Amino acid sequence: MTRQLPHTCERALLEQFLKAEAMVLWFVRSAQTQDVPPGVLRFLRRHEEEERRHLQQFEQLLKIISRGKAALPRVPSQWWVLAVHLYGYEALGLQFARLLVVLRPDLSSILNDEEGHVAFFENEVRKILVHEGSSAEGARQAAQAWRRRLPRTVDHYLHDENLAPFRDDLRRSILDAIDERFAANGLDPGSGATLVSRTR
Numbered sequence: 469m470t471r472q473l474p475h476t477c478e479r480a481l482l483e484q485f486l487k488a489e490a491m492v493l494w495f496v497r498s499a500q501t502q503d504v505p506p507g508v509l510r511f512l513r514r515h516e517e518e519e520r521r522h523l524q525q526f527e528q529l530l531k532i533i534s535r536g537k538a539a540l541p542r543v544p545s546q547w548w549v550l551a552v553h554l555y556g557y558e559a560l561g562l563q564f565a566r567l568l569v570v571l572r573p574d575l576s577s578i579l580n581d582e583e584g585h586v587a588f589f590e591n592e593v594r595k596i597l598v599h600e601g602s603s604a605e606g607a608r609q610a611a612q613a614w615r616r617r618l619p620r621t622v623d624h625y626l627h628d629e630n631l632a633p634f635r636d637d638l639r640r641s642i643l644d645a646i647d648e649r650f651a652a653n654g655l656d657p658g659s660g661a662t663l664v665s666r667t668r
């Protein structure tokens with residue numbers, strides 16, 4: 469999905485990025501307190517550093533200092549659930565990064581970082597799914613539950629009135645892109661209306 473939005477949408481996108489980066493930064497910090505596989509912790513440290521740099525860039529561009537939070541958010545303690553959540557949020561961020569970079573080619577390093585984050589968690593999710601069993605099943609169920617909540621999250625990020633003329637279109641293409649990505653990687657896109665129990 470690479471779409472040309474008018475420049476009237478630029479500030480709205482930057483503001484949503486600022487909020488999303490602040491949220492992701494705290495999520496990634498909190499994830500480091502969980503029991504994660506070897507190699508993941510090292511990546512999460514680099515990931516945190518990159519998201520912190522992005523946040524600073526958005527703060528400077530918008531001349532806003534985002535407020536820190538007093539406590540780290542609660543994140544899932546099971547790695548297969550946490551991996552799916554990180555994967556999902558990074559995949560969502562990537563869709564917005566693609567929209568932003570069309571308007572702001574000078575921010576293309578952010579897009580490159582986001583592609584790296586998605587690729588890392590995509591690979592981690594694949595590793596979980598390749599060993600069929602309770603963790604693979606748990607990951608699929610986590611993906612379905614996360615996907616059910618996604619439309620509300622997307623609406624939240626598209627609420628700015630400057631995005632109104634494009635909202636329905638953007639919403640559809642963002643949701644489709646995530647569904648395609650999940651399906652291509654063995655996570656059911658699903659409407660999420662029912663949890664299908666699998667027997668394999």
Ligand SMILES: [Fe+2]
Nearest residue numbers: 558561582585
């Ligand atoms: Fe990211």
